[in-house]
Each structure stands twice: as structure tokens, then as C-alpha cells.
Amino acid sequence: MEKPDISRKRLAEAIAFWIFRLLSLGVMGILFSILGFILYKGIHVVNWDFITKMPEDGMTKGGIYPAIIGTLCLIAGSMIFAFPIGVMSGIYINEYTKDSWYRRFVQLMTANLAGIPSIVFGLFGMSLFVNKLGFGDSIIAGSLTLGLLALPVIIRTTEEALKSVDDSYRHASLALGATKLQTISRVTLPVALPNIITGFILSIGRVSGETAPILFTVAAYFLPKLPTSIHDQVMALPYHLYVISTSGTNINESRGMAYGTAVVLILIVLILNLIANAVRRYLGKKYKTN
Amino acid sequence: MRFVDILAKSTKQIKHHNMFKIESKDVHLHYGAFHALKGINMSIEKNTVTALIGPSGCGKSTFLRLFNRMNDLIDDIKIEGQCLLDGKDIYSKDVKIDDLRKRVGMVFQKPNPFPKTIFENVAYGLRVNGITHKSFIEERVERSLKQAALWDEVKDKLKKSAMALSGGQQQRLCIARALAIEPSVLLMDEPASALDPISTAKIEELIYELKSDFTIIIVTHNMQQAGRISDTTAFFYLGELVEIDSTKKIFTNPNDTRTQNYITGRFG
Numbered sequence: 001m002e003k004p005d006i007s008r009k010r011l012a013e014a015i016a017f018w019i020f021r022l023l024s025l026g027v028m029g030i031l032f033s034i035l036g037f038i039l040y041k042g043i044h045v046v047n048w049d050f051i052t053k054m055p056e057d058g059m060t061k062g063g064i065y066p067a068i069i070g071t072l073c074l075i076a077g078s079m080i081f082a083f084p085i086g087v088m089s090g091i092y093i094n095e096y097t098k099d100s101w102y103r104r105f106v107q108l109m110t111a112n113l114a115g116i117p118s119i120v121f122g123l124f125g126m127s128l129f130v131n132k133l134g135f136g137d138s139i140i141a142g143s144l145t146l147g148l149l150a151l152p153v154i155i156r157t158t159e160e161a162l163k164s165v166d167d168s169y170r171h172a173s174l175a176l177g178a179t180k181l182q183t184i185s186r187v188t189l190p191v192a193l194p195n196i197i198t199g200f201i202l203s204i205g206r207v208s209g210e211t212a213p214i215l216f217t218v219a220a221y222f223l224p225k226l227p228t229s230i231h232d233q234v235m236a237l238p239y240h241l242y243v244i245s246t247s248g249t250n251i252n253e254s255r256g257m258a259y260g261t262a263v264v265l266i267l268i269v270l271i272l273n274l275i276a277n278a279v280r281r282y283l284g285k286k287y288k289t290n
Numbered sequence: 291m292r293f294v295d296i297l298a299k300s301t302k303q304i305k306h307h308n309m310f311k312i313e314s315k316d317v318h319l320h321y322g323a324f325h326a327l328k329g330i331n332m333s334i335e336k337n338t339v340t341a342l343i344g345p346s347g348c349g350k351s352t353f354l355r356l357f358n359r360m361n362d363l364i365d366d367i368k369i370e371g372q373c374l375l376d377g378k379d380i381y382s383k384d385v386k387i388d389d390l391r392k393r394v395g396m397v398f399q400k401p402n403p404f405p406k407t408i409f410e411n412v413a414y415g416l417r418v419n420g421i422t423h424k425s426f427i428e429e430r431v432e433r434s435l436k437q438a439a440l441w442d443e444v445k446d447k448l449k450k451s452a453m454a455l456s457g458g459q460q461q462r463l464c465i466a467r468a469l470a471i472e473p474s475v476l477l478m479d480e481p482a483s484a485l486d487p488i489s490t491a492k493i494e495e496l497i498y499e500l501k502s503d504f505t506i507i508i509v510t511h512n513m514q515q516a517g518r519i520s521d522t523t524a525f526f527y528l529g530e531l532v533e534i535d536s537t538k539k540i541f542t543n544p545n546d547t548r549t550q551n552y553i554t555g556r557f558g
Contacts, residue, residue: 099365171360172467176395176414176468176471182418186414
């Protein structure tokens with residue numbers, strides 16, 4: 001029996017453990033340094049006027065109110081379109097198709113949709129919604145384009161959420177004379193809902209930060225008024241950020257504005273996430289499944 | 291239930307008065323290439339308890355699931371022969387599966403209450419079958435919980451989640467849930483195998499009492515249980531029905547040596 005063998009094993013164990021720990025702490029560190037940097041540079045710009053006033057003086061002064069409203073409109077619009085369609089597609093794939101080449105084909109195509117670069121969505125949205133369907137640059141064209149982008153995330157998470165629902169619930173429901181649709185709507189879907197909402201949260205995060213898809217479909221360079229219908233153009237936070245950082249009237253003077261805009265964008269995503277999380281927790285408790 | 295339905299039900303019962311409640315005639319079942327049931331013939335009388343026994347994989351659960359067509363959920367399955375309920379083939383095209391399952395209730399091996407309230411669990415079968423009358427549902431929920439010997443334990447917490455109940459209570463809740471839609475047949479797939487001895491005793495007592503209103507088929511791995519609660523016992527082995535007779539006969543003087551070996555614990 002050689003003793004050093006055991007201590008070498010323990011050393012290897014300790015080294016591996018510390019490497020894993022440091023790497024994951026490092027990832028967290030990156031997140032916090034980005035947040036910290038943005039907050040440090042931008043938080044002093046953010047005040048009530050900043051979030052409630054129109055931009056002034058070639059976007060170097062005033063607020064970003066229209067861009068906030070624009071982004072909220074686009075999030076709402078894209079979710080109204082993508083959430084029901086995504087959830088229904090997820091239900092179809094998991095509940096109505098058998099485990100066959102057909103299901104795998106549909107899943108593969110959905111995954112491919114997620115892999116398409118967002119600028120391509122933008123071009124597609126422009127040619128289909130803006131030009132072909134004649135919506136012009138508008139909230140509806142932008143929302144539909146962003147919705148397409150969000151679809152694969154929602155479909156995938158719905159599928160996973162439904163897959164994790166124990167079959168014994170489905171069997172119990174069917175054995176009581178429920179139809180498949182009743183089983184889905186009264187048992188399977190409510191049980192899966194908290195996890196489906198995770199997909200909703202992820203896609204809100206994705207949609208709110210995208211610039212390329214709205215570039216040719218809705219975003220206005222400078223539009224100091226609020227939209228009155230879904231056929232209006234709007235300003236949007238990510239595009240506004242891009243504009244005042246790269247091609248504004250005076251980039252140096254609007255630098256602070258740019259960081260402030262980033263802070264607001266991050267805060268909006270954060271607040272929406274917190275709300276969705278609270279809803280998820282509430283539903284999780286309501287349909288507690290042990 | 292509407293009056294017309296009651297009338298239809300009672301005339302049906304009169305019509306089949308001297309028929310067997312359940313019959314299977316030369317039933318074969320294949321899962322893909324696997325021949326799971328090999329020509330099963332069985333006749334079950336009304337208001338009796340029939341125990342299906344046999345080693346794991348002998349086909350007894352598969353046979354049980356023929357009668358509420360739960361096997362239909364499995365892909366690549368082929369069923370031959372006839373399964374009759376009140377003299378009518380339940381696999382004929384004019385039988386709607388959800389209608390059949392209203393008449394043939396099922397209790398599963400693992401208690402599987404829905405993550406809903408106790409009340410909603412029992413009301414579920416009524417609601418999915420289109421019943422909306424509030425006081426009717428309340429009445430039926432109470433009656434079913436009483437039948438399942440659970441009422442006294444849960445009457446003050448009907449609005450609480452069913453998931454908070456103990457395993458034995460959950461299983462009785464599942465029985466109440468099955469009884470609420472007034473089936474005439476109750477299929478039980480090892481209903482007590484996941485429960486402690488006291489809960490098991492309660493379930494067994496319950497089965498004995500339910501016999502007066504229902505025809506019960508129960509799959510069990512527990513010989514003593516089969517001996518205690520059933521009128522008739524059927525022994526399955528490798529997809530065949532080896533022997534079916536009165537429980538007393540099977541447990542004291544079976545005809546087939548395989549039955550003898552199984553009940554004395556020589557294999558299984």
C-alpha cells in the first residue's frame with residue numbers, strides 16, 4: 001500500500017474543484033463588471049426627466065421617453081404574436097406528434113430558425129411585412145419580425161416544459177373520460193405553465209435587446225412623439241443606443257445619454273423578468289406537484 | 291346524470307341481466323414483435339372482485355388495460371379477439387373511447403392526484419364530462435369521498451391541495467375521483483403496492499365494500515391480498531391465462547402445477 005497515492009488523488013480533487021469554482025465565479029464576475037460599468041457610467045444620467053421627456057438638441061439633451069415606450073410596444077406586440085403561436089406549436093410537437101422522424105424534423109427546423117442571424121430576420125421582415133404586405137415601417141412590422149425571432153425559444157421551452165409533466169397525470173385524466181384537448185388544457189398545460197413562463201422571460205430578454213430586426217422594419221432615428229397606432233414608427237432603446245453612440249449629431253456630448261439608455265434598457269428587462277418570475281412562482285405554488 | 295341516461299342505463303342492465311359483465315374472447319395482443327397476450331378467454335360476473343395474479347411481465351396489467359382501452363395510448367400495438375362490456379364489443383368503431391372510460395374507471399399503481407384541490411380532483415371527471423351544476427357536483431363529490439372512506443379526513447380541507455395528503459389518502463382520493471363519474475366497472479392496477487400496511491388494509495376494506503356497487507378487477511402481486519379480497523382469481527403466466535377459478539379453489543387446490551408453484555412462492 002502506497003500512501004502518497006491517496007494524497008495525490010485528494011490534491012487532484014481539490015485542484016479540479018477550485019478550477020471549476022473559479023471559472024464559474026469568473027463568469028459571474030463578467031456579468032457584474034458589465035452591469036457595474038454601465039451603472040457607473042450611466043446611473044447619474046437617469047432621473048425622472050430622462051425617462052419622461054422627449055429627446056432635445058439633436059438627442060444630446062432631454063430624455064428617451066419615446067424610445068422607452070417604443071421598446072415596450074415592441075415587446076408587447078411581439079409577445080402577443082409569438083407567445084400563443086409558440087406555445088401551440090410546442091403543444092403540437094410534444095402532445096400530438098409521435099416520436100418519429102417527423103417530430104425530429106420539426107424540432108430540427110425549429111432549432112435552425114433559432115440559428116438564423118438576427119440581421120437576416122430584419123431583411124426578411126422588411127421584404128415580407130414592410131414591402132410585400134405593405135405595412136411600411138411600423139410597430140406591427142417590427143413586432144412580427146421580433147416575434148419570429150422569439151418563436152424558437154418559446155417553442156423549445158414549451159416542449160421541454162410539457163415533456164417534464166409526468167405521464168401519470170395524462171393517464172389519470174384520460175382514464176376519467178377526458179379528451180386529449182381537455183387533458184392538455186386542464187391538466188398538462190397548467191402543470192407545465194411555470195416552466196413555459198421561463199421561455200417567455202427568455203424571449204422578452206432577447207426581443208428587447210435586438211437591434212438588427214427592427215432596423216429596417218420599425219425603428220426611427222429621431223421621432224419625438226408617441227405612436228398613436230400600430231402603423232406608426234417608433235424609436236426603440238437598442239437602436240437609439242446605437243444611433244447616439246455611432247451616428248448622432250454630437251457623439252461626445254451624447255455619451256452620457258448613451259450609458260443612461262443602456263441602464264434603462266437593462267432595468268426594463270430586469271423588471272419584466274422579476275414580474276414574470278413572481279408570476280411563475282405564484283403558479284408553481286398553485287399547481288404544486290411535489 | 292339526466293333522467294334519460296338513467297333510464298337508458300337501467301334498461302341496458304335489464305337487457306343484459308343474465309349476461310356476464312365483462313368478457314374477453316380469444317384476445318391476442320402484440321407490442322410490436324412481442325406477443326403479450328395469447329388467446330385470453332375470461333368471463334366476469336357483475337358485482338364481483340376478480341384478482342389477476344402472476345409474475346412480472348405475465349400480461350396481467352396489459353389485460354386489465356384492455357377494458358378501458360389504455361393500451362391504445364401505446365404505439366405499435368395490435369389487438370385481436372373480442373372484449374365485451376355488457377355484451378358489447380368495446381373495440382367496435384361506434385364506441386367512443388371517452389364514453390367507454392366513463393363506464394370503466396381506473397385506479398393506478400402510484401397515487402396520481404392532480405395538483406389541484408381535493409374538491410377539484412374529485413369533481414374533475416364530472417367537469418370534463420360537461421356537468422356544470424354546482425350543487426350536483428358538490429353532492430357527488432361528498433358522496434364519492436364517503437364511498438372512498440375519505441370524507442371524515444378531508445371534509446374540512448376540501449379547498450386544500452391534494453398533494454398535501456398522505457400516500458394512502460391520495461390513493462383513496464384517486465378512488466373517489468374514479469367513483470365520482472359512476473362507472474360500473476373499476477379497474478385497479480396494484481392499487482396498494484406503494485402504500486404502507488395500514489393504508490393497504492383501508493384500501494382492501496374499501497374494495498370489499500365497493501363490490502356491492504361495482505364490478506372490480508384488481509391486479510396484485512400480493513397473494514394474501516388476492517386471497518382476502520377477491521371472489522375469483524386468475525393466474526397469468528407468460529401471456530397466457532393458466533387458470534381461473536374461485537379464489538378459494540385457486541389458493542387451496544389449483545388444477546395446474548404452475549399455479550401451485552406460483553402461489554406457494556416457488557417462482558415469481
